[in-house]
Amino acid sequence: MTALRFPDRDEKCPTQPLNATTVAEALPETVPRPPVRIVHIGLGAFHRAHQLWYTAVVDGENEWGVAAFTGRGAAAARMIAAQNGLCTVVQRAAGVETRTLVTNLVEAHHGSDVARLATSIADPAVRLVTLTITEAGYRFGENGRISTRDPVLAGDLTRWKRASADEVVPELQTALVRLLWGLNERRRSTGRPIAIVPCDNMPENGPMVGRAAVDLAREVDNDLADWVRESVSFVSTVVDRITPATTERDIRDLQTATGFVDQAVVVTEAFSEWILSGTFPEGRPPWELAGARFVDDIAPFERRKLWLLNGAHTLLAMTARHRGLSTVAEAITDPETRRAVEDYWDAVVPWLPEPELDLEKYRRDLLARFENPHLAHRLEQIALGSVMKLRIRTLPVIECQWGMGVVPEALLLSLSGWIAGAIVGWEDNDDNVLRAVQTSDPVCELLKILDDRLGRDDLSVAIVRAQVAQLLSTHTRFPSDQGVSRDYR
Numbered sequence: 001m002t003a004l005r006f007p008d009r010d011e012k013c014p015t016q017p018l019n020a021t022t023v024a025e026a027l028p029e030t031v032p033r034p035p036v037r038i039v040h041i042g043l044g045a046f047h048r049a050h051q052l053w054y055t056a057v058v059d060g061e062n063e064w065g066v067a068a069f070t071g072r073g074a075a076a077a078r079m080i081a082a083q084n085g086l087c088t089v090v091q092r093a094a095g096v097e098t099r100t101l102v103t104n105l106v107e108a109h110h111g112s113d114v115a116r117l118a119t120s121i122a123d124p125a126v127r128l129v130t131l132t133i134t135e136a137g138y139r140f141g142e143n144g145r146i147s148t149r150d151p152v153l154a155g156d157l158t159r160w161k162r163a164s165a166d167e168v169v170p171e172l173q174t175a176l177v178r179l180l181w182g183l184n185e186r187r188r189s190t191g192r193p194i195a196i197v198p199c200d201n202m203p204e205n206g207p208m209v210g211r212a213a214v215d216l217a218r219e220v221d222n223d224l225a226d227w228v229r230e231s232v233s234f235v236s237t238v239v240d241r242i243t244p245a246t247t248e249r250d251i252r253d254l255q256t257a258t259g260f261v262d263q264a265v266v267v268t269e270a271f272s273e274w275i276l277s278g279t280f281p282e283g284r285p286p287w288e289l290a291g292a293r294f295v296d297d298i299a300p301f302e303r304r305k306l307w308l309l310n311g312a313h314t315l316l317a318m319t320a321r322h323r324g325l326s327t328v329a330e331a332i333t334d335p336e337t338r339r340a341v342e343d344y345w346d347a348v349v350p351w352l353p354e355p356e357l358d359l360e361k362y363r364r365d366l367l368a369r370f371e372n373p374h375l376a377h378r379l380e381q382i383a384l385g386s387v388m389k390l391r392i393r394t395l396p397v398i399e400c401q402w403g404m405g406v407v408p409e410a411l412l413l414s415l416s417g418w419i420a421g422a423i424v425g426w427e428d429n430d431d432n433v434l435r436a437v438q439t440s441d442p443v444c445e446l447l448k449i450l451d452d453r454l455g456r457d458d459l460s461v462a463i464v465r466a467q468v469a470q471l472l473s474t475h476t477r478f479p480s481d482q483g484v485s486r487d488y489r
């Protein structure tokens with residue numbers, strides 16, 4: 001087992017940093033360090049609370065170690081390496097707190113260490129690669145595909161070609177091209193198959209990443225593209241466990257409870273869900289022992305999660321902040337905001353007809369999860385990257401509704417919240433948005449950024465105009481919003 005129950009603090013125990021030495025002295029059990037069989041890219045809070053935790057709790061034979069790489073910065077790798085990969089997952093539900101010391105993260109590296117990443121992916125002992133690099137990290141365009149004209153991807157491909165000619169390892173910026181470089185090393189060494197398991201909040205995340213990998217590979221080497229198509233399995237997933245960014249308070253609370261200072265602690269809910277669809281040619285941990293489900297048709301579950309849970313999160317982040325509310329729990333207990341969420345769900349439900357989705361229970365459970373007073377899930381964290389999130393979570397339902405002639409106000413409200421936010425400066429790091437705000441008709445121009453057709457539809461524009469005016473008048477009454485902190489990612 002690579003998950004140990006963290007004991008309560010022994011009063012004699014001094015405060016100490018969490019690492020292999022301090023834990024070995026404090027715990028009666030030995031701390032298992034399994035061999036690396038999984039590579040992860042995107043060493044964030046969610047990976048630790050979800051995939052790492054699932055693997056730890058089912059790993060009875062200590063077989064499934066993880067080598068993790070950050071998606072962008074170096075800080076998380078440095079911090080977790082200093083703790084010898086040890087980290088705590090705290091599950092909080094009404095009156096109950098469970099602390100699990102996870103010991104299966106055996107390596108933590110900066111994602112820019114492409115040579116190290118390639119060595120890990122090429123290792124025949126490695127069976128699969130998981131990813132949590134955020135929706136934006138994939139660099140998909142509006143059509144859900146990558147473009148080789150994207151300057152950042154194109155820069156990586158140019159550096160790849162130059163480095164291949166010089167037989168050196170290139171400096172690569174993007175997670176997908178780094179992954180592909182690693183896959184190429186595997187092809188050139190053993191050629192063994194492998195599974196890629198994207199765990200970000202996107203529909204069809206397996207096939208989307210698979211298409212992108214083949215498209216990118218075609219740019220550098222047709223043989224690589226063919227090998228990726230034949231030997232790499234891209235698994236689709238629905239992942240769910242509400243995991244806010246770690247705060248200083250979370251670190252202090254754990255220290256008070258256990259005596260250990262764990263900079264990598266994650267505080268999450270007791271609930272978790274993992275639905276997967278696809279094959280694992282080289283095997284996988286028995287995640288089903290912790291409740292993971294393997295299905296043939298994942299699409300209904302993707303829609304349920306993205307449209308109901310994530311869609312409501314984005315609605316809260318787009319609207320409740322205008323009312324001076326800052327967390328999901330605060331927002332969902334505000335009667336007006338809660339009604340907006342219920343109306344939004346009512347508008348979504350007709351597009352989720354499959355009986356196995358059990359939407360009544362799902363909605364009830366969601367309300368309880370959103371109300372969880374033990375999680376401080378900040379709306380400004382959810383609001384990061386909202387254009388892409390609205391495209392994934394809200395616009396597809398609007399698209400369904402479009403065929404019926406009228407888009408319900410409840411769905412448009414999310415877009416209006418984003419537009420009102422752009423007008424008051426929440427999106428001031430995006431040049432397109434800033435330009436649209438400066439025009440004579442910002443509402444219409446901002447709506448076109450989200451969806452060109454809606455921006456040209458008189459009725460939708462009229463509804464959005466009225467909603468934006470209403471939100472801005474509320475915003476003036478609650479002027480406390482501090483804007484979006486960019487510290488989260």
Ligand SMILES: NC(=O)c1ccc[n+]([C@@H]2O[C@H](COP(=O)([O-])OP(=O)(O)OC[C@H]3O[C@@H](n4cnc5c(N)ncnc54)[C@H](O)[C@@H]3O)[C@@H](O)[C@H]2O)c1
Nearest residue numbers: 042043044045046071072132133134135137200201242243
């Ligand atoms: N936190 C949750 O509750 C939750 C739940 C379900 C799914 N997810 C998925 O996991 C993702 C990460 O969430 P988190 O809570 O771990 O966030 P986080 O900020 O803790 O970690 C994000 C990780 O993504 C990397 N990253 C960020 N931007 C990137 C980019 N442009 N290119 C490559 N890598 C990039 C970062 O380096 C980091 O490793 C979410 O975006 C979502 O898709 C999160």
Ligand SMILES: O=P(O)(O)OC[C@@H](O)[C@@H](O)[C@H](O)[C@H](O)CO
Nearest residue numbers: 201239240241242243310313382
């Ligand atoms: O993680 P993001 O940034 O994709 O989205 C923010 C939240 O909606 C999301 O993290 C949910 O909490 C999560 O998807 C629940 O499983």
